[in-house]
Amino acid sequence: MAERLPPLYALRAFEIAARTSSFTRAAQELSLTQSAISRHIKTLEGILDCRLFERHGPRLELTVAGERLAQELKVGFCIIEQACAPFRAGTGGLRLKAPSTLTMRWLLHALDELKLSAPELAIQLASVWMDFDSVDFYAEPYDCAILLGNGQFGSEVQAHKLFDEWLIPICAPGWVGTELADTELVHPTPDRRDWRRWLAAQPLDARVNLDRGKVFDTLDQAISAAMRGQGVSIGDLHLVANDVRDGLIKLPYATAVASGDAYYLVWPKSSRHGPKLRELCECLTRLVPALDLPGLEFLPAGH
Incomplete structure (x- = not known):
């Protein structure tokens, strides 16, 4: 049986939050609430059994695991974008x-x-x-x-x-x-x-x-x-x-x-x-x- 993957919505929420260093900006980009972004990332942390962010007051900082995941997801979402692009071309x-x-x-x-x-x-x-x-x-x-x-x-x-x-x-x-x-x-x-x-x-x-x-x-x-x-x-x-x-x-x-x-x-x-x-x-x-x-x-x- 294939290993269960984390939900795509949680991965996307994390990738944007990591890129912008902000739950608020991730929420704006995905048209969600900040609490929804927080829940998605908690879901992802639960599935992966590791912390992805550390909070220092209002500032977000990626953990070592978060840095690694963010880099891999950046490449992954780029591949998905490139795969879909030919079907949208000219439309x-x-x-x-x-x-x-x-x-x-x-x-x-x-x-x-x-x-x-x-x-x-x-x-x-x-x-x-x-x-x-x-x-x-x-x-x-x-x-x-x-x-x-x-x-x-x-x-x-x-x-x-x-x-x-x-x-x-x-x-x-x-x-x-x-x-x-x-x-x-x-x-x-x-x-x-x-x-x-x-x-x-x-x-x-x-x-x-x-x-x-x-x-x-x-x-x-x-x-x-x-x-x-x-x-x-x-x-x-x-x-x-x-x-x-x-x-x-x-x-x-x-x-x-x-x-x-x-x-x-x-x-x-x-x-x-x-x-x-x-x-x-x-x-x-x-x-x-x-x-x-x-x-x-x-x-x-x-x-």
Whole structure:
């Protein structure tokens, strides 16, 4: 008699929790509750008769057994994905993962344009919140992704730059200018990294207290707050350029600073969709918003 295997749902729950180091993120990816993920992993630990995670306060850490199982399952699920892929080929289009702010501020409109100019490029979009952009093509069900980064995504990944990230302060059109040191700041990330990068290129750096102001989880939330008059946020010039032209956003300081990162379309070098992905690159590049706004100064990264 064949040895009883652990249930696939428990293995999948563990693999995602191990990859993300979070029961919460595993629950979000599988559309389950956190308690359901916990039960699945307890079931798996019972069948295998070993502990897979150790808890250190809010932090999860894999045991030695958990590390070994996670590595083997990563390969196993990749094999399953590759086995199923030929049967899905051509039926649902390219599966694209993209950051949530980029999706709302540019990509949705770009994909609408793409339907008109290149209807043969069917796209299945998954808009995902990511603190730091990443994709694991072995474990995640995507053909390609748009990621913000420095272009170094690993030797097995093809990367094509779409556009650089230019940081610039933004506010509502009715905002009345004061000294930045006295202004209510809006932060797109809890670590305030975007304001730090912009201020590092300014003589104002030492006079602005970054510990104050409203803090959000995404750039889209921060942009929306600034547009409603809640303060001055830092924004990505490409993602707000059209709103500036339309008079919906004001640029209180006419200096854009390169963050050193850029948005890239990435995909596995082994992908069977190479021709379609290269066509997608060309189409998206043509749809990048122009930065031909008057009176702007552009400073390079590390200025």
